[in-house]
Amino acid sequence: MSKYVNCFREFLRACLVEELEHRANFAANLMSTVFWLAMAVFTVQLYFFRTPSVGGWSYYEVLALLGVFTAIHGFIEFFLQPNMSRLVTHIRQGTLDYVLTKPIDSQFYVSFRHLVFWRLADVALGLGMIAFALMELGITPNTKSMVLFVLIFASALAVVYSLWMGMMTVSFWAVKVDNLSFLFTSFFETARFPVSVYKGALRFALTYVFPVAFITTYPAAAIVGRLGWTEGAGSLAVAALCLWISRQFWKFALAHYTSASS
Template identity: 50%
Template structure:
């Protein structure tokens, strides 16, 4: 584990050097991120012009959930989204052979080799929105609230990583990846609001069929003191299952991969 942490730090350093070559883009990216989060807040306010609660959640609670959503979105765009199209290019051009010969786990390499640093702006803005929501709610999380929040947010990150790896791995058979990206984005958009606002089969599907409830709703609930031990354990268990599936699917794809040199 320590070895892979050192490798990730080297990825971090080299990608940061590349990003610093285009410093003029920082201001434009900052304004874009600010505009995006302002639009999201305005959308929430429009909902609350018509009601006092959204799925049983007050305005401040939804702001906290939206902040967590924005933070996760920033992490996706920072570490995962830059690598997905590159895997398709590796497979098409045969350069995946060079990846497989490196003395490092290939799944780790293809999913974290390239980092998009300016998307960390979204992470900071999301964190700031979460803090603002707590202030608006006049609520200070207890030690247990924070502990359960970190457990559930780490589970959410592992689930997201596993889902992206499952999508990335289909590049061994699928030519167009844009449709798969759209599919994931549509799914992730459902976590922008409390899962309790969905009704009927949609709520059942997002809770039991797809792990949407564990991505933003469970961490936000934990942070505002609505944590549940069983739900927290379940989120960790679901995360490990999805990671195992992603790992097995990756190994299956490699076993069926016809390299450029064969």
């Protein structure tokens, strides 16, 4: 375990040094993030001009959910997006061979080698929006609700990672998986609003097929007091299942990888 902790620390150090070489980019990207978040809040306000609730959620409850969405999106751009795109390149160009020869788990390496630090601003802004929404709702989270939120939020990250990792692993057989990335992004955009907004088969699909509900609705519902430990345990179980499936799929793909020299 210490080996992986040390490796992750070195990944952090190397990527941070790289980021600090272009400090002006950090400020520009931060301004872009603030602008994007302001537009997202404005979009939410448009819905509430005509109705006092959306899917049974009040304005500030939806803001809390938008904060969760923003934080999750920040984590995706922090480590998922830069690494998953490189995984496809590794497979396509044959450089995955060099990854497999390293004395470290290959999935760990391709998942965390490249980190984009300025994207943590999304995480901070998202958490700040959650805090603002709770203040406006008059909710002061206690230790129990905070633990539940952290548990479900971590489960949401695990689900997102598993889904994206599984889709990118398809590149072992398919040369071009850009359409899968676009499909993931399109489905993820539906997580801006509570899953109760959607009806019928779409709601079922967004809960049990592509688990959008577990990504943003459940964490937001936990922090505003809509969920209990039963749902928390369910989220943890879904996350564990998704991680296990993605891991087994990765092992299966490696077993059928013929390398660049074949």
